[in-house]
Amino acid sequence: MKANVNVLVLTGYGLNCDHETAHTFELAGGVPSRVHINSIIDESISLDAFQILVFGGGFSWGDDHGAGVVQAVRMKTNIGEKIIDFINKGNLVIGICNGFQTLVNLGLLPGFDHDYATRSVALTYNDCGNFRNQWVNMRVNPKSPCIFTKGIHTIELPVRHGEGKFFADEKTLLRLQENNQIVLQYATRDNQPANKAFPDNPNGSVLDIAGICDPTGRVFGLMPHPEAYHHPTNHPDWTRLKEISRRNQKPWPPETTMGLALFQNAVNFFS
């Protein structure tokens, strides 16, 4: 019998995408548990039992002092070492939206030279000056070591954030490029680089960066929400796509979705 791939989805303190994230991992073949941050801190639940750790979307601590900042403080001061151990054991970590913001504030990303403590990139206020919910097209870097995006070339997902503008200094950006740590970049509807143009690049991220990974490819952070595209009817054009498929005698609905595919890659990594 194949061993379970156990997925820990963090909850509590204003996090809010835990149900659909757990559901999507279940569809992907994982065994998800929704676990309150405090249950790890008080050791009633141990990270040792898990292979995938998910920092999900939401508004932890209301995002009051910069998105993900207070969550990172709490995690670092209480279980910082345990998380680094978890990574070093070869496990996977994904940070989605608020989780990505937390990963960069923890310093788990970009994780140059196994330094999982230094903050060297930031996710700051959108250039458009507001929270925004829209779908984006992204190009996947085929040379990236990222486990989650293996075999995927382009991807469509929704963004829902007010602080998603990726920012770093030139030196850091160069290093990210050299290491192929830039995993996802915003693109136009026909998958050309967005070149910072709004709304294809919804937040003004430098180099159109939507997601990065650490040098091992096992720690991955992205602003868009893969868990919000786990069902064909999540796609904004699905009624149109359905009609076109039917007229062309093509099957509807499709068997999988892009969001689900990311999570399947993660689960399959362990099998």
Add this chain to the structure above:
Amino acid sequence: MPNQLEITLNPDLADAEGQKIRQKAKNYFGFELTSVRTIHVITIDAHLTQEQLAAIRSEVFTNPVTQISSYSPLPVDFDWTIWVGYRPGVKDNPGSTAVEAIEDQLGIELAPNEAVYTSKRYCIKAENLTYADVDKIAGELLANDIIQQWRVISVQEWDKLIGTGIIIPSVKLDYIPAVTTIPIDSDQTLQKISAERNLALNPNDIPTIRSYFLDPDVSAGRAEVGLSDPTDIELEYISQARSDHCNHNTFRGCFHYSDRTTGEKEVINNLFKTCIEAPTLTLKEKKPWVVSVLWDNAGAGRFDSDHYYVITGETHNSPSNMEAYGGAITGIVGVYRDPLGTGIGSKLIMGSYGYCVGHRDYQGELKPHLHPRRLLDGVIEGVKDGGNKSGIPTTFGQVLFHDGYMGKCLVFVTALGIMPAKVKGMPAEQKKTSPGELIIMCGGRVGKDGIHGVTASSETFSANTPAGHVQIGDPYTQKKMHDFLLEARDEGLISFITDNGGGGLSSSVGESAEYAGGCQVQLEKVPLKYEGLNQWEIWISESQERMTVAVKPEHLDRFMALSYKHAVESTVIGSYTDSGKLHITYNDKTCAYINLNLMSSGFPQWQFDAEWISPETRGLTEPVIGEPRDYTALLLDILGRPNICSREWITRQYDHEVQGTSVIKPLVGAERDMNSDASVIRPVLTSEKGLAFAQSLLPAYSAIDAYHMTSCTIDEAVRRLVSVGADPDQIGGVDNFCWPDIQFHPKKNPDGKFKAAQLVRSCKALKETCLSYGIPLLSGKDSMYVDGHLTGPYGETRKVSGLPTMQFSATSIVPDVQHCVTMDAKIPGDLIYIVGVTKNELGASEYYEHLGYTGSHVPHILPEQFFPVYKTLNQAIAQNIVASAHGIYRGGLGVHLAMIAMGGNLGMEIDLFQVPSDGVNRNDTLLFSESGGRFIVTIDPSHQETFEKMFLDFPCAMIGKVTDTGNLVIHGMDARQILSASVQDLKAAWKRPFGDLI
């Protein structure tokens, strides 16, 4: 020694917030600002060492990549700087989370008298601004003086070392709380005291209240616990329970209705019972899916055999009118507690909004407290923060501009939740309290928030008086509580749950005690935000984010352990009894002792005179308009009208996809920018079933007859649901009435009788239309007094009343979400059908309004004719033979053909001669009449025969084809081409008013 940390973005990073302020200063006041930089200020009133201060600065409050910070004023360049902070007692949410972060980082706990406050400093570079200009920016753009204070400092006055100075907005009430007794020697005395203390007792209630306290049996019982005359807390309790807000005295009133033209008279005793309760109970008998209605915080319908959905709607008009952001966020976060307090607790699954405000570009001579543009900006932002931070998708919303709402804006907020049908084998929609169970208050603490609502705004402020009446919802605290309570529910720990909203503990404990038959509350146990609250203030405070829960003593330990895990404060404040009394003590001394059945005994019913004056008697006639020659220009102009045009900027600010349930989004179409008829979610992720939701608002028709306003509004909501594929036989409704004052007064409200008659007619239409369509009213609310007195150019005040408005929310089941359709044309060559009859019904239409008329031919709804058509369309959609479906709503056929073309980014060729009509002989009537019961449907030509067969017995005709030309082309009744516009031009016109807003 307090310390003040200033944080700002690196100088080379764009400051999006500052940029927005710059733009607004230009748009609102015409000020040209060179630059605006924002500085976040954290004032730490706690004993921390230099090392500790350094640690929290670098590890918590400063991002090394994007920010700089300092404990002395940052040297950001400016000509003027404006500091804006909260007034004492106003909820400072970031201040609270800052405390959590500091405690985590340093591993310490702050002392009770230590605190952290947040504020902002804006650095403005601008030439030629005066102090008065900058003060205007501060007072009218950056701050609201009800909740905030500010200082304006010029560069010349600026002291580089001291900066703004340190302002600690802590609440200091040098006051020993006390219970006072109130003499009741005469009705006059009590009336006088009621007025002095803002008790707002109704004069007609006063004899009943006095006779209760003078009753010898009551007096004897009170003497035993040491009471004689009523205490302030007792009268406050009675006042809250008898308020129109809690008791719905208007809707339960007796209406003496007469028709001035016919002389007919009628007495309607209790609009709620006759027009809402009776039809709903009748329908509940016929519709087994109706689970729970008319008693709980929200109504419940069956989603599937294992789940019930719950729904309720609220308004938060007066608070939003005073403080748009605070009012709106409190409104949305508040309505989200209703499903949480329904049954033994429901998980929140979606929300929606409806805003009625003055025109955004209003330039008239009246001066509302907040200009409509600023008010709308604040309301949008409040619902954004409240909804998004709650993790609940906002999937639907409407905005309506009319200057009548400048007297008072309307802010509708609606909430849906879902509960398991059973928890631990017990029905989850049922609940009760029992003697011996503990009363637990969960969530936030109690302050002076919301006491006596807006009456407090007239009190003078001092530096340390709390801005009591204004509340700012805290979605973060509530989200933690939501997660905690659902976990407690699933473990079977909750016997009863309800929220603390209007009336605070007074309502939640008072009402929940009725099930057990009594309660005993130890008021000193209630956790407070600050000391110095009177007992009556603790009892009626409307401090937010609180739920009242009944827990059996044997479950207490587990309940408190879960509460601790979720970082939620929960406190036992008393217990339920069977004493028949509401018994409140403070440090063992009784301060209230009232028979629980007092509220259900002998209070007089409110009386209203209602006089209907028919449109004819009022002199309304159809206008005399010759047929237009330039239909293209006319259509483009109507598409750009504020109530028709795109408001994408609002929709995109609201997270409508969180929870992963999204099926039909608020924006659809090839370019994902058209308004969907309804939204659909899949609230149970493992199920293919959907829940459709739509709302409608058509107050313009009230100018002719509120009866037809109401029936048209309901019909529109029904068609919206049918258009996406929802089942017409499982529609549940929610009525939200917002009406001007209906109590006649010769001077203050001379047309009160007419407004009362409009309300009666509206309620009759509600009853008749819901019975005909088979819509039980799962929930509903009313908010009266939509009036304001605005100052004019000569210092005079003018009463401005809102249109009689009823928002109707409707929800239904979609058996399989894969069958849903959207409104956008899909593929060139598809056939376009119109379903339903177009009549000469231009009265109060968008077309007439555009030309400056009202008219008299308001649309009439004929449910018996319409409903079979809706059922047939539903079957066609379920059989996958419909490519797109869209109702014809405000603006009529012309506007909605344009919407479908824009949705598909495709052309259409239309022949008006084919449109089924009745008594219409003009193109403008066909294009702009707002007759109900109509849809536009596009289909694959291969389905033509099947589709036409299904609609054989109904008014339905093919009126054209979808084309790949990119042009909407319309031929008139005489076959001549009367309109041609490219989809790009249509869209440009439709997006022109607000297209630049983000």
